Structure formats: structure tokens, C-alpha cells
Amino acid sequence: MSDEDPSESNGVNPWPISPDFCPYKPFPSLSDLVRLDQITRFPQLNPQEMKMYQDRATVLWNLINNSKEGTEPYIYAFTELLGLSLLLWEGIKKFQKYEYGVWVRARKHEAEEKRLHELGIQRGNDYGNSMRKLEYELLDFSKELRLQVDAFQLYLPVGMNENEADRWIMETRLKYGNAIREKKASQQLLDRLAMARVNRQKAGSVLKPNELKDYESKMKKGNDGYSHAVMTLFNLRMQSEEDNMKRGTLCSGQVWFG
Known part of the structure; x- marks a missing residue:
């Protein structure tokens, strides 16, 4: 997974989790799993959720780092981290969709305000x-x-x-x-x-x-x-x-x- 900060993205992928993984591609590697420092970048999470996911990810990464690849603890931790990574990515997509909807509604509101102003309608008085x-x-x-x-x-x-x-x-x-x-x-x-x-x-x-x-x-x-x-x-x-x-x-x- 890239270390690039999402705020410095070139616009292709502004989020901390790569969207490239899908079940039809080769099985993901460690680089596809969410890192501890990335969890704080997810804007859809509140402080309590960030702490909860960080605590969980810390335990799982410790298991991976202290277990031999292919062993039961390693596979368990890898699978759990993969699920957590996908969960956070799905949350990002929903958040992005919501934010886009807010932006679109704001632009429509601005356009309507301009139209009403040009027509000489005093919305303030009516309101x-x-x-x-x-x-x-x-x-x-x-x-x-x-x-x-x-x-x-x-x-x-x-x-x-x-x-x-x-x-x-x-x-x-x-x-x-x-x-x-x-x-x-x-x-x-x-x-x-x-x-x-x-x-x-x-x-x-x-x-x-x-x-x-x-x-x-x-x-x-x-x-x-x-x-x-x-x-x-x-x-x-x-x-x-x-x-x-x-x-x-x-x-x-x-x-x-x-």
C-alpha cells in the first residue's frame, strides 16, 4: 500500500486505502492491508471508532510480525486485517458518495439563489x-x-x-x-x-x-x-x-x- 498522504494525491485516489483489490485479482499481500498510521486518515471515522480499529489492528499486526508466514496465527491475523481493510474502504466509498451529494446540493442551491436573485425575488422577505x-x-x-x-x-x-x-x-x-x-x-x-x-x-x-x-x-x-x-x-x-x-x-x- 502506498505511503503517500491522501491530501497530496494526484486526484486518482485521494483515500488511504487502495481500491485496486478485488476478488478476481491475485490474492492480496501485506502491502494491501491497512496500516496503523492510515486509520487516523479515514474521515468517516469518529475518535471512538479510530481508537477501536487501531486497537484491533495493533493486535493483528503484532500477530503477523511475530508469527511465521503460513502458520495458523499468521493466517488468522492476515484474514482479519484484510476484512478490516475492506470494511474501511467500503466506508470511504460511502463517505465519498455522501460528501459528493452534499457538494452537488450546495451547487444546486447556489444556482437557484442566483436564478431567484436575477428574477428579483426577495427570498429573505418570504422566509x-x-x-x-x-x-x-x-x-x-x-x-x-x-x-x-x-x-x-x-x-x-x-x-x-x-x-x-x-x-x-x-x-x-x-x-x-x-x-x-x-x-x-x-x-x-x-x-x-x-x-x-x-x-x-x-x-x-x-x-x-x-x-x-x-x-x-x-x-x-x-x-x-x-x-x-x-x-x-x-x-x-x-x-x-x-x-x-x-x-x-x-x-x-x-x-x-x-
Whole structure:
């Protein structure tokens, strides 16, 4: 494997692991295996992962350096290091693809900004107006509802710019709070309908056909609203958990005014 630093590459292969190995070529040699000094160059690894892989690679390289070629310890260490090398290379490819996607989205955003500027569209004003509208809607939340929204651990998806993130956070919290409100209102409606029918039955009065039709319609509305709210809350929590697993940022608490 080449000792060349990836930052000094000629553009053919800027990564610390050679992509040339494949199962159809001759079996790889020691030069194809990842070295300890190369592990710190992998940009997709966080400090904990770097330490974990370095510790593992250190043990395996010690086995190779202190074992005779062809022996069971040598073969075991070689195979494990080969697997680790391929794992890190696959991680590089995924990281490179992600970074390229971020770059492409940034270029598209720049092109769109230029187009809108040429058309004389004031995106800043539109953005400010929409953000103020979201703030007003959030202000409508009761103190109890605000506490429930604050309890929601919301993780920001990776790759958003500051404006996108600010708007997304407010929209998501608004959806979450509205879903809680819808769930509560639907449950209250179902409880009122059920209690009203029980009271009618206790009084020995049977619902007339038109009353029964109205009762069933309202029950359907309550059940549909409750199901929609529960599903919305579930999806928002699941999405936030996925963003957390993808190393998204935990959003700070909502700043409430009024």
C-alpha cells in the first residue's frame, strides 16, 4: 500500500486505502492491508471508532510480525486485517458518495439563489414572513402542550444549512404539538360520545335512526383523528431516532415567548 498522504494525491485516489483489490485479482499481500498510521486518515471515522480499529489492528499486526508466514496465527491475523481493510474502504466509498451529494446540493442551491436573485425575488422577505407565521402558530400552544413539545428529543437531519434547519425545527415541533392536541381532542370527543350513549341507555332511551347515523359519523371522525395523531407522533419519533443514529444534532429547547 502506498505511503503517500491522501491530501497530496494526484486526484486518482485521494483515500488511504487502495481500491485496486478485488476478488478476481491475485490474492492480496501485506502491502494491501491497512496500516496503523492510515486509520487516523479515514474521515468517516469518529475518535471512538479510530481508537477501536487501531486497537484491533495493533493486535493483528503484532500477530503477523511475530508469527511465521503460513502458520495458523499468521493466517488468522492476515484474514482479519484484510476484512478490516475492506470494511474501511467500503466506508470511504460511502463517505465519498455522501460528501459528493452534499457538494452537488450546495451547487444546486447556489444556482437557484442566483436564478431567484436575477428574477428579483426577495427570498429573505418570504422566509422571514413564513418563519413569523410558524412562531405565531407555536405561540398558540398552551403551557402544558409546550412542556410536552419540549420533552420531545428532536435530532436534526445531517446536511441542512442554517435557514433550512431553523424552519425544519419549527415545522417539526409544530407538527408534534398539533398531533398531541389532535390526539387529546379526538379522545375527548370519543369519551363524550360514549358517555352520552351510556346515559341514554341508562334512561331507557334508544337512539333514533338519524341520531344513530350522527353518532356513528362522529365516532368515525374521532377514531380517524386519534389514529392520525398517533401515527404522526410515532413517525416523528421514529424519524428523530433515525436521525440520531445517523449522527444528527440534538436540537436545543424551544424558546417560548408570550
